[in-house]
Amino acid sequence: MSNNKIILNGCLDQFKTNNELTTNDSKTFELFSLTEITKSFDLTFEDIDNSIVDGGNDGGIDSIIVLADDIYQETVEDLEDIAFSHKTGLTIIISQCKKENSFKESAIDKLITTLPELFNLEKSEDALLVRFNSDIVEKGLLARDAWKKCSISGGKLKVIFKYCCNAESIEVNGAYESKIEQLKELANNLFIGAETDYVNYSCQELLKLYQTHRNQRLSLTFKESPLSTNYADFGIGYVGTVNLSDYKLFLTDEDGTIRDDLFESNIRHFQGMVDVNKKIKKTIINPDQKDFWWLNNGITIIANNPTQVGKTLSIDNVQIVNGLQTSYSIYNNHKGDTDDIRSVLVKVIINEDKETIDHIIASTNSQNPVSAALLRATDDVQRDIELFFLNLGYFYDRRKNYYKNQGKAANRIFSIQTAAQSIESIIYGNPHTARSKPTSLIKDDSTYDRIFDSSKSFNSYLNCCLILKKTNEFWGNLTDTALKTIIANFKLHLSRIATSFILGKSSYTIDELETTDLKTYDEELFGQTVMLLIDAINAYQETNQGANLINMAKARGLTNGITAKLSHKFQ
Numbered sequence: 001m002s003n004n005k006i007i008l009n010g011c012l013d014q015f016k017t018n019n020e021l022t023t024n025d026s027k028t029f030e031l032f033s034l035t036e037i038t039k040s041f042d043l044t045f046e047d048i049d050n051s052i053v054d055g056g057n058d059g060g061i062d063s064i065i066v067l068a069d070d071i072y073q074e075t076v077e078d079l080e081d082i083a084f085s086h087k088t089g090l091t092i093i094i095s096q097c098k099k100e101n102s103f104k105e106s107a108i109d110k111l112i113t114t115l116p117e118l119f120n121l122e123k124s125e126d127a128l129l130v131r132f133n134s135d136i137v138e139k140g141l142l143a144r145d146a147w148k149k150c151s152i153s154g155g156k157l158k159v160i161f162k163y164c165c166n167a168e169s170i171e172v173n174g175a176y177e178s179k180i181e182q183l184k185e186l187a188n189n190l191f192i193g194a195e196t197d198y199v200n201y202s203c204q205e206l207l208k209l210y211q212t213h214r215n216q217r218l219s220l221t222f223k224e225s226p227l228s229t230n231y232a233d234f235g236i237g238y239v240g241t242v243n244l245s246d247y248k249l250f251l252t253d254e255d256g257t258i259r260d261d262l263f264e265s266n267i268r269h270f271q272g273m274v275d276v277n278k279k280i281k282k283t284i285i286n287p288d289q290k291d292f293w294w295l296n297n298g299i300t301i302i303a304n305n306p307t308q309v310g311k312t313l314s315i316d317n318v319q320i321v322n323g324l325q326t327s328y329s330i331y332n333n334h335k336g337d338t339d340d341i342r343s344v345l346v347k348v349i350i351n352e353d354k355e356t357i358d359h360i361i362a363s364t365n366s367q368n369p370v371s372a373a374l375l376r377a378t379d380d381v382q383r384d385i386e387l388f389f390l391n392l393g394y395f396y397d398r399r400k401n402y403y404k405n406q407g408k409a410a411n412r413i414f415s416i417q418t419a420a421q422s423i424e425s426i427i428y429g430n431p432h433t434a435r436s437k438p439t440s441l442i443k444d445d446s447t448y449d450r451i452f453d454s455s456k457s458f459n460s461y462l463n464c465c466l467i468l469k470k471t472n473e474f475w476g477n478l479t480d481t482a483l484k485t486i487i488a489n490f491k492l493h494l495s496r497i498a499t500s501f502i503l504g505k506s507s508y509t510i511d512e513l514e515t516t517d518l519k520t521y522d523e524e525l526f527g528q529t530v531m532l533l534i535d536a537i538n539a540y541q542e543t544n545q546g547a548n549l550i551n552m553a554k555a556r557g558l559t560n561g562i563t564a565k566l567s568h569k570f571q
Contacts, residue, residue, distance in 0.1 A: 060110025088155035298345030
């Protein structure tokens with residue numbers, strides 16, 4: 001075995017241990033590979049796991065990721081919040097991850113056959129389900145819908161094919177290269193006007209990505225020594241102006257790209273050439289007698305561990321919480337000319353209190369016309385849930401990737417979205433709603449307030465997340481591919497059924513769920529929940545001829561059938 005393979009196997013073992021995964025070697029390689037090749041997009045572990053569509057009838061595709069302006073889109077419902085325009089950038093990433101010792105032409109052959117079928121806009125959902133599993137159909141429909149919206153609005157589409165393999169290095173023959181060109185030509189004819197790309201990753205490339213870490217401590221050089229002021233014992237503030245060239249350098253990574261990770265806590269992504277950004281661009285490229293900071297509101301940064309030496313301030317865990325549009329405009333339009341004496345106003349707040357940071361984020365972004373759903377993370381109840389989970393050794397990810405960036409185990413991190421879906425499914429008995437409208441659970445005030453009720457038991461909330469997590473693990477370890485494919489869309493339903501089996505009753509209270517012993521939820525019990533689900537699916541199909549698995553998972557009728565069967569079992 002080569003050195004690259006030996007080292008990569010060690011990295012895979014460490015990845016599995018650090019994230020407390022129970023996956024087999026193939027799935028671990030898949031998760032690891034997808035994590036590394038999408039590192040620049042700042043996806044959560046849940047995003048990556050959700051993107052996986054492999055199994056029976058997968059058309060040779062292992063993962064489909066849809067990004068609108070670099071923001072991950074989980075369902076078609078998410079697209080409703082996007083104002084598609086000619087400024088929108090849509091990226092569709094189609095990946096194959098094989099723990100095999102060489103790159104195979106057959107993998108490309110499958111894509112060449114699948115692509116025209118999956119992205120044929122005339123093919124209905126039912127027609128696609130004849131050939132493909134429900135996971136790939138659902139992700140394919142999401143990609144198709146996003147593609148249509150982007151094309152109609154005149155946006156820019158990029159389609160990227162990625163193939164990860166356990167080969168020592170990339171060694172392919174002429175026939176393989178020819179098939180890559182055939183696939184790219186097919187994609188160019190299918191996605192008119194799109195930019196297409198194909199990338200291979202062997203052990204060597206995956207190791208390079210794994211060993212690439214962004215510098216968490218950055219230095220910002222001010223034009224003059226920044227004004228420093230303390231606010232009692234609550235924090236420190238630094239205020240000053242920074243030359244445009246120095247600020248651009250601060251924003252730029254070693255490879256010359258902008259450090260997207262600096263903006264994780266910002267509410268909005270770069271809005272392209274909207275009117276305000278056009279004006280900022282014009283000001284940047286046309287220097288005159290007015291300094292830049294006279295005309296601009298400036299930048300707000302949150303950080304910690306400051307060290308000031310003269311005009312230079314070194315800080316850790318940098319987050320630019322206001323001034324994203326200004327920052328991107330400077331990065332995109334300033335040439336880095338050190339002779340340009342113009343500057344931008346920067347204030348740096350040193351504070352580690354999460355509640356204070358939330359208030360700063362909310363206040364500095366209050367002028368932006370954003371939906372309330374984007375500000376849920378700053379609600380008191382969300383902070384309280386986070387603290388409760390933390391005290392029990394789990395991590396509630398109110399702000400995307402906060403705990404991932406701290407190196408916490410992925411298997412102990414739960415997002416607001418996951419919590420909402422598990423609570424709606426298990427406590428309120430509506431897995432079909434959680435499955436069909438996941439975004440609305442957080443977006444709609446009435447539903448949100450019902451799900452996240454500060455008077456309810458937070459331990460019950462945690463148990464809901466843990467039941468769903470165990471369900472996903474048991475499902476992932478199924479060896480019966482056909483069965484696994486059938487129930488792939490019903491993990492929320494299985495979690496609801498499992499709770500009744502754990503408690504030994506068809507209906508239960510939130511107080512009973514609070515003190516539930518989840519140790520009884522094992523593979524044998526999971527098998528019983530699967531049997532009941534299959535009975536409910538068969539019964540539903542008998543009275544609803546032609547119903548497909550995707551629609552069934554979103555139908556109240558199936559949930560009612562499950563409830564009836566649980567009532568009969570535990571009568």
